[in-house]
Amino acid sequence: MTRGATDATACWCGPLTIPATTLARVPDRALGKACVCPACAGAFGDGVELAADPGGRPQFVLTNADDRLTLAADGAQVLSWRHRSREILWQASAPEFAPGKPVRGGVPLVFPWFGDDPERRGRPAHGFARNRRWLLAPGQPANGVSLCLGSQSADGDLWPHAFTTELEVRLTPNPELRWRVRNVGATTWSFEQALHTYFAVGDVTTAEVRGLEGVPHEEQASEPERAWDPHAPLRFVAETDRIFQGVPDRIELVAPALDRRVELHTDGARSAIVWTPWPKKAARLAQLGSNDWRRFVCIETANVGCNAVTLAPGAAHELTLRLRVADLR
Numbered sequence: 001m002t003r004g005a006t007d008a009t010a011c012w013c014g015p016l017t018i019p020a021t022t023l024a025r026v027p028d029r030a031l032g033k034a035c036v037c038p039a040c041a042g043a044f045g046d047g048v049e050l051a052a053d054p055g056g057r058p059q060f061v062l063t064n065a066d067d068r069l070t071l072a073a074d075g076a077q078v079l080s081w082r083h084r085s086r087e088i089l090w091q092a093s094a095p096e097f098a099p100g101k102p103v104r105g106g107v108p109l110v111f112p113w114f115g116d117d118p119e120r121r122g123r124p125a126h127g128f129a130r131n132r133r134w135l136l137a138p139g140q141p142a143n144g145v146s147l148c149l150g151s152q153s154a155d156g157d158l159w160p161h162a163f164t165t166e167l168e169v170r171l172t173p174n175p176e177l178r179w180r181v182r183n184v185g186a187t188t189w190s191f192e193q194a195l196h197t198y199f200a201v202g203d204v205t206t207a208e209v210r211g212l213e214g215v216p217h218e219e220q221a222s223e224p225e226r227a228w229d230p231h232a233p234l235r236f237v238a239e240t241d242r243i244f245q246g247v248p249d250r251i252e253l254v255a256p257a258l259d260r261r262v263e264l265h266t267d268g269a270r271s272a273i274v275w276t277p278w279p280k281k282a283a284r285l286a287q288l289g290s291n292d293w294r295r296f297v298c299i300e301t302a303n304v305g306c307n308a309v310t311l312a313p314g315a316a317h318e319l320t321l322r323l324r325v326a327d328l329r
């Protein structure tokens, strides 16, 4: 995109065009980096700015007195949340900011299936929502951004169902992610979903997850610890990949190495996945440096397996995650 273009220019956010007169008013720093069409540039209130990630992809920066959150249009992925200048989420040490690729870190979205392709047809692991560029939803919240994605005719082979989905991210002042999925077709279908949140813990071997004691679960790690007490807070001594079903609406992550705890408050989520790869599996994962495995834990706010969501025509489901951070006392 260059200043002085005489023709209208296509906007990343959809089939909109930007008249040359509008382009002339756009600050140089925004050209070619983020969406500058009138619909997008004029859409946001105080505390939301358009910017670009290190790969030049558009992203939104939400700020308030204590917090700074970045949200990429690609995958509708929260990439970072800083609270009082401390990063609460985690990002891989060799992140890739490329079209169609989720960054390993932040909050990738898993939809409409969880894990490997359940039909073994070579479709991407964890669905396709994290690989797509989302669009701005019609109507934006006062202190946040709402992005949307819908089925297109070309998607039929990937997933045959007619849907729309919207992720609204706000600072209220704490981060709140509100994720709606709607059936806009004529038949009933089911889907799985997860907010696959990577939390920074400093040292995973000292971290602890509280709130899942006694909750039924299945361990799917290939080299898990031999035995554990399902009624004790979850600690990490080996590769861990547990799917919990029938979870409470509050889970807590304690990270003594960073002197903090993070609370996850959820609505509309019946599953949670707790995942840490340990060095052997980490060596096979893209974007991870050699010691990265030690620095994060994923707690996924989800509906998977026996808690997949079934939607009749016209029905919608909403899942909400609110995050809070506090110092350890």
Ligand code: BG6
Binding pocket: 125, 126, 196, 241, 273, 275, 285, 300
């Ligand atoms: C978790 C799964 O949700 O995601 C793990 O439970 C998986 O088994 C992990 O390894 C990462 O998946 P990906 O596709 O982002 O590498």
